[in-house]
Amino acid sequence: MAIKLVLSDIDGTLINDEGAIPAANRTAIRAFVAGGGQFCLASARPPRAMTALAQSLGLTVPLVSLNGALITTVTPQGTFTILHDQPLPAGAAAQITGLVTSKHLPISVNYMAGLDWIVAENDAWVRQEVAITGFAPTSFNAASLLLTKKPVHKLLCMGAPAAINQLEAAITASGLSVAVSRSKPTYLEITHPQVSKAAALAFLTAHFGLDQAATMAIGDGDNDQPMLKAAGVGIAMGNGLPGALAAADHVVADNNHAGVAEALTRFA
Numbered sequence: 305m306a307i308k309l310v311l312s313d314i315d316g317t318l319i320n321d322e323g324a325i326p327a328a329n330r331t332a333i334r335a336f337v338a339g340g341g342q343f344c345l346a347s348a349r350p351p352r353a354m355t356a357l358a359q360s361l362g363l364t365v366p367l368v369s370l371n372g373a374l375i376t377t378v379t380p381q382g383t384f385t386i387l388h389d390q391p392l393p394a395g396a397a398a399q400i401t402g403l404v405t406s407k408h409l410p411i412s413v414n415y416m417a418g419l420d421w422i423v424a425e426n427d428a429w430v431r432q433e434v435a436i437t438g439f440a441p442t443s444f445n446a447a448s449l450l451l452t453k454k455p456v457h458k459l460l461c462m463g464a465p466a467a468i469n470q471l472e473a474a475i476t477a478s479g480l481s482v483a484v485s486r487s488k489p490t491y492l493e494i495t496h497p498q499v500s501k502a503a504a505l506a507f508l509t510a511h512f513g514l515d516q517a518a519t520m521a522i523g524d525g526d527n528d529q530p531m532l533k534a535a536g537v538g539i540a541m542g543n544g545l546p547g548a549l550a551a552a553d554h555v556v557a558d559n560n561h562a563g564v565a566e567a568l569t570r571f572a
Contacts, residue, residue: 306518307520311522350370350419352421392459392494416457420442517536520572524544526547539563
């Protein structure tokens with residue numbers, strides 16, 4: 305069956321280690337779209353950190369952000385429309401913040417609430433994420449966010465791997481009904497248990513009226529595993545983590561050598 309919909313991760317997949325889209329990827333994506341395909345970005349990033357990349361490729365399809373917790377469309381003027389959202393269970397963000405505090409873990413806790421990125425302080429981890437995404441936090445008042453009980457769609461916890469391991473173990477031991485995944489060894493992504501890129505793939509498949517066998521997913525991280533398994537064709541990047549490599553049907557070149565272009569050319 306011909307591939308009609310491609311869901312592609314961004315960091316470590318679409319872009320290279322310098323944060324740029326390789327020219328071959330651009331050419332292949334434009335050819336795929338010109339042939340009638342839908343090429344959608346799916347990332348742990350918040351939507352505002354995805355729009356510039358999408359617009360540079362001329363994409364007008366929905367953006368799958370926050371690992372699938374928020375799916376939006378965006379106009380060229382930057383107006384977002386939410387198609388689907390799934391926030392964390394009520395109180396989960398506060399409980400996880402309490403775990404970080406009570407265990408004195410050196411972790412930067414970032415709150416993704418709708419279109420907003422809210423942090424407690426402008427620490428080194430936040431500055432690193434700003435440099436990667438080109439998008440700055442909306443607010444530095446995390447305490448106020450928790451008090452207002454505004455829905456939080458994702459927590460991004462950043463820290464050294466040992467501290468992240470401790471937090472992941474503490475969350476598991478707490479019995480909280482959340483999903484945790486690593487987009488990299490130093491990043492713990494926490495969402496509602498029903499949130500995944502596979503669920504986003506299913507939503508978009510229905511949105512476009514397609515058969516899931518006509519879909520392809522491309523990724524490199526542990527948080528990409530569900531969509532790699534669920535897609536008609538799952539593609540792991542050559543630089544992928546072991547879980548992504550194991551979940552995929554095929555492995556292509558790494559993100560510095562236009563693996564996305566290879567995937568589109570060979571399989572879509």
